[in-house]
Amino acid sequence: MRIALPLVAAMALALSACGEEAAAPAPQAMPVQTITVGSRALPEIIELPGRIEAVRVAEVRARVTGIIQRRLFEEGTNVRAGQPLFRIDPSELRAAQAQTEASLQRARATAANAAAVVERYRPLVAQDAISRQEYDAALAASREAQADVAQLRAQVRASSLQLGYTNVTAPISGRVGRAEVTEGALVTQAEGTLLTRIEQMSPIYATFDQSAAELLRLRRMIDAGELRLNNPVRAELILPDGTTYNVAGAIDFFGQSVSATTGTVQLRAEFANPQGLLLPGEFVRVRLTVGELTNGIAVPQSAVSITPEGGSVFLAVNGKAVARPVELGEMIDGQWIIDGGLKPGDVVITNNLQKLRDGAPVQVGRAGAGPQGQRGTQPAGGQPQAQAAQGTAAGPTQGEQGN
Structure with a gap:
């Protein structure tokens, strides 16, 4: 019995020490x-x-059919509106324009002759020397000849525009991109072949x-x-x-x-x-x-x-x-x-x-x-x-x- 008492006391001290270790300290305030x-x-x-994005972007396309003769600009540089960019071979368009101008000259001659006939018939129909029907036919022929002249004159203007499109110019001022075609390439009006792009850079x-x-x-x-x-x-x-x-x-x-x-x-x-x-x-x-x-x-x-x-x-x-x-x-x-x-x-x-x-x-x-x-x-x-x-x-x- 005397031996058990010290053992119990030792166990109590050990349990007390464990309790003190188990109690964690309160966290400190940061x-x-x-x-x-x-x-x-x-x-x-x-x-x-x-x-x-560019303020304006212009795609320069072919407006006539032909062969590219020369590129007239340096790629990646600034160009001004109206500056030449490409030259397309104008030979065929010049020949077509000459043919149209010849047809216009012939139509003018025909119109002048028809007008002279009307002038001759006018006093005669007043004197009943010719029938009214003949005079009306001559007047209609003169008017038709004048219409042919007007039509061919318009065709000459159109062919002149087509000829002008062989010199491709910049539609806007800006920075031009790379050329999409080279000399010798065939470009067509029907497809509107892309030649280059121009972008306005400021603003x-x-x-x-x-x-x-x-x-x-x-x-x-x-x-x-x-x-x-x-x-x-x-x-x-x-x-x-x-x-x-x-x-x-x-x-x-x-x-x-x-x-x-x-x-x-x-x-x-x-x-x-x-x-x-x-x-x-x-x-x-x-x-x-x-x-x-x-x-x-x-x-x-x-x-x-x-x-x-x-x-x-x-x-x-x-x-x-x-x-x-x-x-x-x-x-x-x-x-x-x-x-x-x-x-x-x-x-x-x-x-x-x-x-x-x-x-x-x-x-x-x-x-x-x-x-x-x-x-x-x-x-x-x-x-x-x-x-x-x-x-x-x-x-x-x-x-x-x-x-």
């Missing part, structure tokens, strides 16, 4: 900095993918599509007074290398129908292109400054986490971190414009986001307030400069209430 969300006037910016268009749902949202914001629309809507281009095109443009076309396949509306902006930097077919991004949000919300870039599902922030609520998904707009001066998910007065955590989990305890340190979303500075007395403003405008921070 020190964080916060800002109090406010509203202010912010630009409403939309960025969409688009493509560059130039950027076309892009906007979803009908987004346009509806903007219209509702305008009607509610939440958005002041710019007129005209300013447009900027982001080039494929990420740089911004240094010439601003403006919206000049707004589609009035929604695509049944994509659910989008087509828009177009016009840009000056004096140096020919923008090329037709090039993919760009179009940044539109639609207007100004009257009560916009923005938070620092450091406060937003980007995930495949979208953006999110952490709020400090009752001493805990609460994850909140947000709808992100554009980034301006290092701040994300928030299209949805936050309201004025929310306390947003701006640091240590990688160490936070939803529901984790936090200890709010220095806090910022005001619509600009800037952190306060620590004055000499050791209290945050924005703490007084935060306590009056939005009450004590949520994190402080939970401590």
Whole structure:
């Protein structure tokens, strides 16, 4: 019995030690900095993918049948309207024109003879020297001869036009592409053989599509007074290398129908292109400054986490971190414009986001307030400069209430 008592005591001590090891320590609160969300006037910016298109595109085609004799331009250069591009062999058309002119001369002679007969018959029919029927027949023959002259004159003009089409000229000014035919190639009028293309390079268009749902949202914001629309809507281009095109443009076309396949509306902006930097077919991004949000919300870039599902922030609520998904707009001066998910007065955590989990305890340190979303500075007395403003405008921070 005396031996069992020490054994029982040892077992009790061992169980007590195990209980102390099993009790996990309470998690420590993560020190964080916060800002109090406010509203202010912010630009409403939309960025969409688009493509560059020429203002005018002319396909230069053969208007007569013949053999290409010469190419008169350098491929890929700028040409002016009326500048010769190709010369087609005019031999056959010149021969046809000469034949038509000969027929015209013969018709004129016939018409002159028929007119002389009418002049001779006119006094005779008045004296009843010839019948009225003979006079009428002579008059009809004269008129028919004059009609033949008019017809052949028109044919001469047509053959002259056909002959002029052997010198192929540029219909518009712009940059000419490569030649689709070479010297010696047969081109035909019936098929309208393509010779080359000319694209007007300045000004130039950027076309892009906007979803009908987004346009509806903007219209509702305008009607509610939440958005002041710019007129005209300013447009900027982001080039494929990420740089911004240094010439601003403006919206000049707004589609009035929604695509049944994509659910989008087509828009177009016009840009000056004096140096020919923008090329037709090039993919760009179009940044539109639609207007100004009257009560916009923005938070620092450091406060937003980007995930495949979208953006999110952490709020400090009752001493805990609460994850909140947000709808992100554009980034301006290092701040994300928030299209949805936050309201004025929310306390947003701006640091240590990688160490936070939803529901984790936090200890709010220095806090910022005001619509600009800037952190306060620590004055000499050791209290945050924005703490007084935060306590009056939005009450004590949520994190402080939970401590």
